[in-house]
Amino acid sequence: MKKMACRKKVGIIGGGASGMAAAITAARLGAEVTILERNDRIGKKILVTGNGKCNLGNYHLTPSEYYGENPAFIEKALQRFNTEDTIAFFNSMGLLIKERNGYLYPACEQAAVVLDVLRYELQALGVTVITECKINSVAKDGKTGKIVVSDGVKQYHYDAVVLACGSKAAPKTGSDGSGYKLAKQLGHHIVPTVPALVQLKCREDYFKAVAGVRADAVIKIYDKGKCVAKERGELQLTEYGISGIPVFQISRVANYILRDNSEVLAEINFLSDMSEDTYKKFCEERRRTQKGRTAEEFFTGMLHKKIMALFLKMAGIKGNIPISEAEEEKMQQVFALCKKFRVHINGSNPYDNAQVCAGGVDTMELTEDMESCKMPGVFLAGELLDVDGKCGGYNLQWAWSSGTLAGRAAASGDIKG
Ligand SMILES: Cc1cc2nc3c(=O)[nH]c(=O)nc-3n(C[C@H](O)[C@H](O)[C@H](O)COP(=O)(O)OP(=O)(O)OC[C@H]3O[C@@H](n4cnc5c(N)ncnc54)[C@H](O)[C@@H]3O)c2cc1C
Numbered sequence: 246m247k248k249m250a251c252r253k254k255v256g257i258i259g260g261g262a263s264g265m266a267a268a269i270t271a272a273r274l275g276a277e278v279t280i281l282e283r284n285d286r287i288g289k290k291i292l293v294t295g296n297g298k299c300n301l302g303n304y305h306l307t308p309s310e311y312y313g314e315n316p317a318f319i320e321k322a323l324q325r326f327n328t329e330d331t332i333a334f335f336n337s338m339g340l341l342i343k344e345r346n347g348y349l350y351p352a353c354e355q356a357a358v359v360l361d362v363l364r365y366e367l368q369a370l371g372v373t374v375i376t377e378c379k380i381n382s383v384a385k386d387g388k389t390g391k392i393v394v395s396d397g398v399k400q401y402h403y404d405a406v407v408l409a410c411g412s413k414a415a416p417k418t419g420s421d422g423s424g425y426k427l428a429k430q431l432g433h434h435i436v437p438t439v440p441a442l443v444q445l446k447c448r449e450d451y452f453k454a455v456a457g458v459r460a461d462a463v464i465k466i467y468d469k470g471k472c473v474a475k476e477r478g479e480l481q482l483t484e485y486g487i488s489g490i491p492v493f494q495i496s497r498v499a500n501y502i503l504r505d506n507s508e509v510l511a512e513i514n515f516l517s518d519m520s521e522d523t524y525k526k527f528c529e530e531r532r533r534t535q536k537g538r539t540a541e542e543f544f545t546g547m548l549h550k551k552i553m554a555l556f557l558k559m560a561g562i563k564g565n566i567p568i569s570e571a572e573e574e575k576m577q578q579v580f581a582l583c584k585k586f587r588v589h590i591n592g593s594n595p596y597d598n599a600q601v602c603a604g605g606v607d608t609m610e611l612t613e614d615m616e617s618c619k620m621p622g623v624f625l626a627g628e629l630l631d632v633d634g635k636c637g638g639y640n641l642q643w644a645w646s647s648g649t650l651a652g653r654a655a656a657s658g659d660i661k662g
Contacts, residue, residue: 251660253275253277254276255279256278256401256405256407257406257409258394259408259424260288260409262645263627263628263629263648263651264287264626264627265367267407267624267649267651267655268372269338270656271656272367274652274656276405279373280373281375281378281380282419283377283419283423286376287364288364290419291641293356293418295350299641301351302328302638303348303638304328304347304349306642308323310635312634313630315607315609318609318613319643325646325650331646332349335351339362340362349638378399379396380395380423381423382395383430383431391404404622405624406623407626407651408424408427408428408625410427410629412601414600425438425606428606428629431619432619433619434606435605436605439602439603440500440596440602440603441496441500441600441602442599442640443496443594443598443600444485444486444492444593445492446590446592447511448588452482452483455551458481458482460479460549461479462514462517463477463517464476464491464492464495474494474498474499476490476492477517478490478494480513493600499593500603508589513585514583516584528580532568538567539568540562540566541554541557541565543571544556544579548583556586560576562576562579600640601633602633605632606629606631608631614654615651624654626652627647
């Protein structure tokens, strides 16, 4: 009688981007794969990415786009599964990809289609998907060597398990931080987490007056007098503080400082392309040619009306006085505010509003195959780890890279028991 070849059983906890990448990779290598997902469907977070368009990667992939306490680990993983691999992975499932300034999107610009191709591939590979199954324990069976996971009702036994539960960011999509609890059960250390790629709140009470303003600006964050983060892009002023891509990018730095301090100083430069000298000449020229103007009229044309009105008020210049009567010192103060507008960040929006989470499972405790050094046979992937990227497709790239490496390694090796 012909003996049936035994297939390695791999359990994937979490059906997000990294879990699906792990499942597809493991199944393609011949493993019998099951995804255990707490939601009633897999891939909920993918649907909200890139404003529904899913920025799934970036041609300008370098380790410097990522944060985490172990940069060498991140670099190695990205070398082993890079942007070209992501494109090939999606092309192999029939998804056409387009590029805009290095940012990768599905050609159809629909995140739902990205999820569809992943789901169809899982189906074609015979991956079992069990939904509404929230795993709350993971352990090794001392006798069989199998990894046993449980939702408190049922136990599941696998030769290898991939923890791909995500972080605490956007918990409505399913990632409620329970992955950290599972990793702790294995003995892992969690690098403290903070919301990242999130809006920041400011102490100043004038934000209501400038809410809705969008402006190109450079924003810097200071810690103990030293600039620790700097970004340029479209800044948005809101009723409670600041938002927009440059704010998202620096939010993790601000939030880590806020763990030990009640406030963080941010400096915004609305005129980063204008030197002090050019400003002086600009003012002199205008003073000569626009003598009859009021202060408000004089300053019209430089920045958004609402910002200029605020800066005139802060400098103590009444909008209706003739510009010839404005003191030079106050004029310079307006310029100083345009170049160095200081605001005090005293919080951020919560995890509900954050796109990702900074911090997570300490990657010093993983092999380069994403295997737990605390419990071999368990692999960890995605945002659950202490790896977070900037805006631009880098977080999904991390999910595809780490998920693929984990799935590949989980599918190879011995069958237990
Ligand atoms: C609004 C928004 C927009 C974004 N846009 C982009 C973008 O355009 N480009 C980009 O690169 N990144 C973007 N991101 C970030 C990116 O989506 C995430 O980094 C990525 O999806 C993380 O994948 P993951 O598999 O690690 O986790 P998740 O996608 O969060 O998946 C984790 C899965 O595990 C399940 N789960 C959790 N705990 C358990 C448990 N105990 N048992 C069973 N199942 C469990 C969850 O329900 C979830 O399905 C965005 C994020 C948000 C919130």
